[in-house]
Amino acid sequence: MSSTGFRKVAADSAADSSRVRTHNLCLVVDDVRRHRRTTRSEISERTGLARASLTTIIPELVSAGLLKEVGSTSGPRGGRPVAALEFDGSHVAVVALEITVGEVIVESVDLGGRTLRIDRAPHGRPIGDPAAVIDTVVDLLLQHLNELDNLSVAFGLCIVVMPAPLAGDPPVVVASSDLGWGRVDLLGQLVARVPRLEGACLLVNDANVAAVAEAAALEAEVGHPLTDLVYLKSLTGIGGGAIVAGNVVTGARGIGFEPGHVLVRSGGKPCACARHGCFNAEAGPEAVLEDAGLGDLAGRAGVTIAVAELVDRARSGDPRTLAALGRAGEVIESVVTDLSLAFDPQVVVLGGYWADVFNHLRVSTDLGLGEPSARTIAWTNSDESLPFVLPGRLGARAARAGAFRLAIDHLLSKPAALHNYNG
Ligand SMILES: [Zn+2]
Numbered sequence: 055m056s057s058t059g060f061r062k063v064a065a066d067s068a069a070d071s072s073r074v075r076t077h078n079l080c081l082v083v084d085d086v087r088r089h090r091r092t093t094r095s096e097i098s099e100r101t102g103l104a105r106a107s108l109t110t111i112i113p114e115l116v117s118a119g120l121l122k123e124v125g126s127t128s129g130p131r132g133g134r135p136v137a138a139l140e141f142d143g144s145h146v147a148v149v150a151l152e153i154t155v156g157e158v159i160v161e162s163v164d165l166g167g168r169t170l171r172i173d174r175a176p177h178g179r180p181i182g183d184p185a186a187v188i189d190t191v192v193d194l195l196l197q198h199l200n201e202l203d204n205l206s207v208a209f210g211l212c213i214v215v216m217p218a219p220l221a222g223d224p225p226v227v228v229a230s231s232d233l234g235w236g237r238v239d240l241l242g243q244l245v246a247r248v249p250r251l252e253g254a255c256l257l258v259n260d261a262n263v264a265a266v267a268e269a270a271a272l273e274a275e276v277g278h279p280l281t282d283l284v285y286l287k288s289l290t291g292i293g294g295g296a297i298v299a300g301n302v303v304t305g306a307r308g309i310g311f312e313p314g315h316v317l318v319r320s321g322g323k324p325c326a327c328a329r330h331g332c333f334n335a336e337a338g339p340e341a342v343l344e345d346a347g348l349g350d351l352a353g354r355a356g357v358t359i360a361v362a363e364l365v366d367r368a369r370s371g372d373p374r375t376l377a378a379l380g381r382a383g384e385v386i387e388s389v390v391t392d393l394s395l396a397f398d399p400q401v402v403v404l405g406g407y408w409a410d411v412f413n414h415l416r417v418s419t420d421l422g423l424g425e426p427s428a429r430t431i432a433w434t435n436s437d438e439s440l441p442f443v444l445p446g447r448l449g450a451r452a453a454r455a456g457a458f459r460l461a462i463d464h465l466l467s468k469p470a471a472l473h474n475y476n477g
Contacts, residue, residue, distance in 0.1 A: 078103060079469040082111050083120055087141045091124065095136070112139065118472040119145040120165070141166055146475045147207045148461035150454040151195060152215040152260065155179060155232045155290035156356050158191050160198040162207075163458050165465065170207060173198050179356075182234035192247045199250065208475035210465050212251055213457035214240065217260045217293055221308035225257050228309055231326035232291050256460070261287060262302045262311075263456030264448070265295030268403045270459065271447040280400055284393050286313055286386070287405035289450060290357045292334045296397050303397075313393065314338065318385050337385040339364075339407070346378035361407050368411045376414055383415030390417065390443060405446030412445035419443045 081101045086092055089100075094112065098105050115121040122142040126135035143165025152159045156179055161172040175194045180186040195212075202209055218230035227238040245251045265285035273280050279300075286294040292314035296303040303310045314334035315327050322331025323341065335341060343352045343360050346367070352360035367375040390402050404412060419442060448455050465472065 076468065076470065078107060078111055079115060080467060082108070082115060083141070083466055083469055086121055086139055091138050091140050093136050093138055097139075115469060118469055119143065119475065120466075120469055120472060143462075144168070145208055146210040146465065146472060147202050148210050148458055148465065149195075149198065149202075149212040150215055150457035150461070151191065151212055152454055152457075153177075153187065153191065154217060154358075156358050158187075158194050159454070160194050161454050162198065162202060164207065165210070165462055167458065167462070170205060171198065171201055173201075179233065184233070184235050184238045184240075187233065188240070188243055188247075191244065195244075195248055199248075209250060210254070210472075210475065211461045212255045213263075213461050214244065214255060214257045215260045215263060215453045215457050216240065216257060217291065219309040219312055220257060220259050225308060227257075256464075258457060258460065259293075259295070260453040261285065261293035262295040262304070263460060264293075264405060264446075264452035265297055265403075265456070266302060267448055267452050267456035267459060268405060268446050269297055271455075272401065272403070272444070275447070282397065282399045284390075284397055284399045284402045285405060285446070286389070286393075286402065286408070287446065287452070288337075288339055288408050289361070289406040290339060292338050296393070296399070298397060313389060316389060316392070318389060333385065333389055337382040342378050342382045345381060346375045365407055365410045368414045379411055379414040380416055383417050386415055387417045394442075402443045403446050404443065405448070405452055406450065409445035409447075409449060417443050 081103065082097060085097050085101050089096070094105065094108050097103070098108055103111070112121060116123065120141065120143055121139050124138050124140045126137050146165050147162045147170055148165070149160060149162045152161075157174055157176045159172065159174050162170040164170060173194055175190050177187045177190040199209055216227055216230075217232065218235070219228045220226065221228050224241055226242075227235060227240050229236055230238075241255060241257045245255060264287060265283065268285055269280045269283045272283075281297070281300045283297045284294065285296070286292065294311060294313040296311045305311070315325065315329065315332045317329070317331050318333045318336050319331035323335040324330050325332035325335035339357050339361050340349075340352060343349055343357070343364060346364055348360045348364055351363060364375060364379075368379055386404065386408070393399075394402060404415070404417070408415060446452060
């Protein structure tokens with residue numbers, strides 16, 4: 055064997071051993087997170103890692119601030135008490151920065167998912183002026199990061215959540231019809247103005263991360279994996295995400311699955327995308343508010359406030375509101391049917407304010423098992439333990455919940471690096 059060959063093998067084996075070490079650290083972190091309070095023997099039993107390996111892994115995770123010793127728990131068969139471990143992660147913050155059509159929301163949680171703080175500021179929807187929105191974002195983010203410093207929590211990672219198609223690597227905003235944006239390098243502009251974001255900031259599509267969070271919330275409820283799910287949501291427009299075989303559909307350019315602009319009525323109402331009869335133009339919040347007699351309120355106070363009023367009126371049984379929601383529900387059901395034929399999901403989740411008025415939309419919740427008719431197509435529901443169409447569990451926070459999942463998983467995939475955040 056040549057010396058060059060020998061060095062290569064040595065390098066590979068060092069890389070292998072580092073990979074194994076990271077894998078084992080992740081295994082233990084994951085196990086403790088899932089079981090809240092546990093002991094070394096239980097971890098060893100569940101992960102298959104030898105007690106001897108745990109004697110080096112656990113102190114490393116304790117010193118990285120990820121695990122903490124929490125007194126003791128009774129030993130087996132009443133034996134002497136043994137030290138218990140819990141997941142900690144309270145020293146590192148992950149930040150979700152969400153830009154909606156009307157405001158900027160900055161929320162942070164620690165690695166255990168505990169909320170640290172939330173700040174909001176309206177940006178006034180300056181159509182076609184990304185710089186004005188970015189000014190609001192930067193001011194709010196700097197204020198938020200200062201407050202985290204005051205709490206003595208280290209900044210770990212920021213996920214920027216945008217309700218617009220993204221493309222490229224690193225991704226840029228392709229366009230936002232709601233804000234009148236063309237192509238905008240949002241990440242590049244934020245990093246230039248907030249240098250702490252350099253290497254610690256990701257940009258994601260709101261509905262894609264919301265779909266992942268809703269799938270996880272449902273999985274926890276039903277106790278088995280959901281690998282195929284279609285998520286449709288309406289807050290200030292209509293968006294959605296599709297999970298196929300466990301992966302979020304992004305398409306070849308990153309702009310796959312934009313359900314707000316599928317055609318639902320040929321020659322229908324004009325849409326901001328320049329076509330007519332898109333899903334968003336026919337059953338988006340502005341169309342429903344107009345139909346329900348709340349168009350003026352939306353114009354004066356903004357769509358978010360008008361939608362809150364719409365939900366209140368639906369709950370109190372206002373006939374005009376219920377009729378408008380029923381008409382929107384017919385359009386939603388036709389899109390659900392089409393997308394279900396395209397993706398064959400286990401479930402379809404209706405999120406955003408649609409979850410609050412779910413029953414009033416009167417969407418058939420079991421497209422598979424009822425009698426076939428003009429409105430229901432006969433196919434077999436692949437997951438008979440669930441209704442086929444469900445309201446979302448996470449409401450307007452779904453996208454931020456998904457961003458936190460992504461950020462925490464990202465940081466915990468390199469547990470040893472979290473030493474750097476200590477003192
Ligand atoms: Zn459109």
